[in-house]
Amino acid sequence: MATASLSAATDVVVPGSADEAIAAFGDGDDVLVVGGGTIVVPEMTYGRLRPGKALMLARTGLDGIERNGSRTTVGAATPLEELTGLPAPLGPCAANVADVEIRSQATVGGNICAGEGHEAPRGDLQGAFLALGATVRSAGEGGIVEEPLEEFLPKRRHRLLLSVSYDEPAAGAFAGLDRPHTHDYTALAVSGARATDGTLRLAATGAGWWGVRLPSAEAAADDPVAAGEAALSDVDPQDDALASAWYRAKVLPVLVRTVLDELKGAA
């Protein structure tokens, strides 16, 4: 079928280390990075992606979770299933993704870098990592850069994500719409985390084309009901295959309130 001819037209590179992957990625021009493949393989099957080069990360050793004091670093090729036992918001957020077979194949890098799809937003984990104030290491034009996830997200398509790091929060919470059946994407979810210095971060997945912080809700966090309403000014929900903008606008305040109540309970 079409994929055979696609394969023939695509230069497939299977690096055996992170250094080889970085060299093969270069400036990222016309390079498709394949982690687990759960998102991009169907895109190629259905002819929506025709990369000049496919960079396969499975044998790069870019997987694994490392802890150094309070700092946790997750490799880009780590399967989502390995995150499910972590504290909120990340653990329950990862557990809310698809099903165990998909989670065991899908990778953190693929999830963070996927972003918008043709039918719906993607990037289930973006909200949880934003709430944790995560930073990411990536390679590409200009070499290896470490920067906040918020700054990385708009340019994620042109970078090779290597790892994502965050400090364990004092408290975390996650609330999302019920997990959809099988291989679907998060329709709407809110993550919250209170850092050890008291900083509160709230972020949403599914309220725009990629994960966004909710600064207005953060500013009103002392009143969870008001914060929920305030969150609406931070997002631009859209109609797509998973939910309508109207529905998301109705549910977002509830999820924000739920997360803030849970964080209060954990204080």
Next chain:
Amino acid sequence: MNVTVNGVTHEIEGGPLTPLLDVLREELGITGPKAGCHQGSCGACTVLVDGEPRRACLIPSVYAEGKEITTVEGLGTPEDLSAIQEAFIHHYAAQCGFCTSGMMVAAKAYIDRGGTDDPEAIQEALGGHMCRCTGYAKIIEAVSAAARGDSFDLTTTAVGKYTTMTTGGAE
């Protein structure tokens, strides 16, 4: 590129990005894994990769190189069915049959890693598998029975009674 399926190593011609499902069905003629959605949404193509359940439609062939692939054909034979296959027959867990091979492969992996007969745990393990006949209750009963190690006499419980799938011909 070589791919080992049900203990037999095959040299394949499909490109490295060709989904494993297409290699199995189109090139090797192994049709147990079903091509339902081709985007990882239905679970009908599930195979074991080194014992772990994976959607064959989502695996680029190059990722299958050097791995042991097991399809439903590798679980048992008509003369020597595996426990999960017997349980599916006994409990009438197959209706149209399209989801059945993926369900059984995933159930085998669940039981092999120590899964119990707890229905909620089974639902979690099989959560990526759709049955468009909505026969979930019977499927979960079958997996529970296999997880418990129940044994069945299919000559009395299945043949000509619950199913046309025979182990030696209906009397």
